[in-house]
Amino acid sequence: MLAVPVDEPVYHRVTRFQPSGSLGMPGPYPGQVVRVHSEASVDAAADKVNRDLVKQMLARGIKALTGDARTEDAWARFISPSDVVGIKVNCSGAPKICSSPEVVAGIAENLVAVGVPAKQIYVYERFDNQLQSVGYGKYLPEGVNIQAAETSRRSILGYDPRTYVETSFFGEDDTRSNLVRLVAETLTKIVNVPNAKEHQAAGVTGCLKNIAYGNFSNVDRSHRFAKTNTLSFIGTLAATEPVRSRVVLNIMDGLRGVWHAGPFSEHAKFRFHPKQLMFGTDPVAMDRQLIDLIEAKRKAEGAVSLWDRSEKHVGRDNTDPNINHFIREPGHVEYASKLGLGIYDAAKIKLQVIEL
């Protein structure tokens, strides 16, 4: 392992897990994305989600993805009653922007409906303070677990010491990023529920970023000054077993979104309401749609492209939508496609759009 900064990180994966099953990324529907939009899903002025409409959106989306007539049949393609299911939420922008409790509760209810006992469902995230700020418990079926990997910030105890990706980006002394212990030791399936957000380092934070940086420790070391190694690190983590095999479904919560200064949401002026949910088993194809969504919003707001690499747009004051902390790496989505995680070529992506 090198101890000095490198241009092309060398990754060393340590895992005892082998690929398993046929459902893991890119899953049975490579290149397919379903987008369900409902103008009434969120009252933008009040920032209030219509829970009943969300339930309908979930049902329409999953059925459109699988082609099944019944919602239970669609879910049963991914989940069986014996599974222990993790719902990987994203709470880095909480409480303003996160995997909406209405969406997460709707997913949990569908899992229960196909026979998964509530006690075998885990809503999980890395950081306990962020997770607790949402208050998922009020929405979820009784018995569903809510669990964070780091109840004490930077504690390693919630991570599996035997499953990690090792690399040196900038000569940092701690060169390991370990997998969340819950994923390694308990879960058999994961439903990934990212948000629709711009990300200062990765360009966007969607399916891939949520399942990669959201499942491993010590990942913020990949950024320093204007440089970020998200280009290759995100895909590398997402493709590590058992993550790759256990993520069987992605439901992107785009009821709300962030178009600048993400993944946090400190500035209300950068929030917007796409009012949509996206469904798929292919995280690359879905994130490709997310890039288009955020890019279009930024263009409408007069902000520079996600793909801009100009040094003059790098700075600390990101209250200006043309200033960013890092040179963004939206190319991480295409990079992940080269690791076999999904389809990036727009011409090969089949997008179904449903309006409710």
Place this chain on the structure above:
Amino acid sequence: MLLLLAALPALFWDGPVDTAPALRDAGIKHIQVPAARLAEWKNVPDMAAEAADLQGALKLPAPTVNYRMDQASASRAPWLTSNGWQFLRQPKGRFYYDATGKTSALAAAEAFCFGANVMVRTDAAGLKPLAEMLEFLGSVNAGPLPPIADIGFIDDGSEAAGEVMNLMVRDNLLFEIVARPDPRLKLTVRLGATEYPLADAKNPSLVAHVIRGNLTDEKRSVRIYGSPVVVARLTGSGGKVRLHLLNYTGATRNVDGIRVRVLGQYPKHQLAAAGSPGLELADYSVDADATEFTLTQLKTYAVIDLSR
């Protein structure tokens, strides 16, 4: 080879005898006092006193961590105020700390870890933590053990060499000071040599990075994962090694878990952690090259004896 001295640090106390009850209440049983006060302290029951003098002893900064949140930096690692390099440079030196409050315990542990001849001067708030640490150190005192190092450092006595040694200690790059290359060691470092130009020594952090790169992480006898504020020291020989772990934030907060990798196969282990009786190592594994385990909590100081 330098042997690690096993003498315990001592409390230096220049207060009058009417402070004796406070010392006893804290658990202090042995003090070093100025010669002028020795006669009065000699008559105090249950208190061993001996004369000592701060004159001629090198004053050390109290060990601590500065997170430098307000400074732009090429590194996110916090700044550790560590004195290990001073002890290694002057193994026969006399030192003292002014360490108030709980820092007194960390100071004593740091000195013990490096086998240094040290006095700790503290305030009333520091007496109990110091007494508890001294009791713990006495319980794990195993006598002199030789240090285990990966790097031989030829010390020219310069300020630059001192700072490079300081960074090596903080970065857990285990070294010993040598007069000439030693074939037992994996790497020899001399500032001014082709690989370590004197011009680079103006940036000691860069030199430490180069040293680490030349050694390679795979050959490091100890790796610490999960915390940038823990300093390790390894001693022992013949299939038995002792790992010392110091938490430089120990005066204010615990480290909630570190993963440790020690080169070599050590199926047996025994942990003694100050302030955490009964604590066990977790996720212990021995593979072809190394032994790994998790220390689930580190308050200030822990000693782990590993053997075959």
